[in-house]
Amino acid sequence: MRLLTFRTEDGTRAGRLDGTGVTPLDAPDVGALLAAGADWRDRAAAAAGRPVPLGDLDLAPVVPNPSKIICVGLNYKEHIAETGHDTPEHPTLFAKFARSLIGASDEIVLPAASTAMDWEAELAIVIGRTVRAAGRDAARAAIAGYTVANDVSARDFQRRTTQWLQGKTFDSTTPLGPALVTGDEVGDAADLEITCAVDGETMQRGRTSDMLFPPDEIVSYVSGIVTLDPGDVLLTGTPPGIGDSRTPPVRLRAGNVVMTEVEGLGVLGNRCAG
Numbered sequence: 001m002r003l004l005t006f007r008t009e010d011g012t013r014a015g016r017l018d019g020t021g022v023t024p025l026d027a028p029d030v031g032a033l034l035a036a037g038a039d040w041r042d043r044a045a046a047a048a049g050r051p052v053p054l055g056d057l058d059l060a061p062v063v064p065n066p067s068k069i070i071c072v073g074l075n076y077k078e079h080i081a082e083t084g085h086d087t088p089e090h091p092t093l094f095a096k097f098a099r100s101l102i103g104a105s106d107e108i109v110l111p112a113a114s115t116a117m118d119w120e121a122e123l124a125i126v127i128g129r130t131v132r133a134a135g136r137d138a139a140r141a142a143i144a145g146y147t148v149a150n151d152v153s154a155r156d157f158q159r160r161t162t163q164w165l166q167g168k169t170f171d172s173t174t175p176l177g178p179a180l181v182t183g184d185e186v187g188d189a190a191d192l193e194i195t196c197a198v199d200g201e202t203m204q205r206g207r208t209s210d211m212l213f214p215p216d217e218i219v220s221y222v223s224g225i226v227t228l229d230p231g232d233v234l235l236t237g238t239p240p241g242i243g244d245s246r247t248p249p250v251r252l253r254a255g256n257v258v259m260t261e262v263e264g265l266g267v268l269g270n271r272c273a274g
């Protein structure tokens with residue numbers, strides 16, 4: 001199943017994507033659908049009505065207002081190698097806030113304060129049920145599905161201190177979507193290709209099987225720290241090829257078009273504006 005959130009004149013609406021048609025659902029967005037009850041999948045599957053062409057819709061972030069956005073750094077072995085960091089023993093966590101999120105084709109707003117904006121293609125997890133202190137099996141069962149994200153980062157702000165948050169959550173910098181895809185459609189995201197291209201040049205290419213901490217282990221670990229609620233989003237790290245590790249470093253500039261894709265989940269296409 002594939003679910004998305006689209007904008008209307010009256011706000012946003014959740015929808016079920018079937019091919020190129022979207023059936024509107026009785027929920028204002030995918031996060032609200034998940035939070036409304038454990039039968040969200042049945043309710044989404046049962047929805048009927050005249051589909052709207054996907055191409056006619058303005059997509060919002062698939063979960064526009066999650067209560068938590070928790071991110072994992074240094075989680076792809078090849079990316080750890082390119083950065084020169086030691087392999088972490090535990091997931092490296094930081095957070096974002098909902099105002100950082102944008103839709104699948106919205107503009108990435110490059111902050112005037114930063115001169116070192118960088119791309120990070122990522123697999124994102126969306127939580128489907130409340131989960132606390134879960135083992136890996138229970139953690140896997142709590143995952144509603146997966147989507148595509150780009151953790152666009154201000155490297156100069158990120159390096160101001162040992163804590164990364166200030167470089168990771170500028171407003172309108174993090175595309176999330178286009179749809180939530182349930183795990184049965186993509187093998188629980190165990191081995192999917194993930195890429196990022198800037199102005200048509202592929203910068204990142206990796207596979208989710210290169211993760212140091214896979215999705216169920218991430219959910220299990222985080223749930224041991226804080227209760228995860230339906231609609232919460234977890235970003236799982238980026239593969240090699242970031243601009244910051246190039247010689248000389250490559251930065252995002254106004255007018256660049258960033259295409260982020262995870263195999264089987266969809267594509268984000270975002271122009272940078274400054």
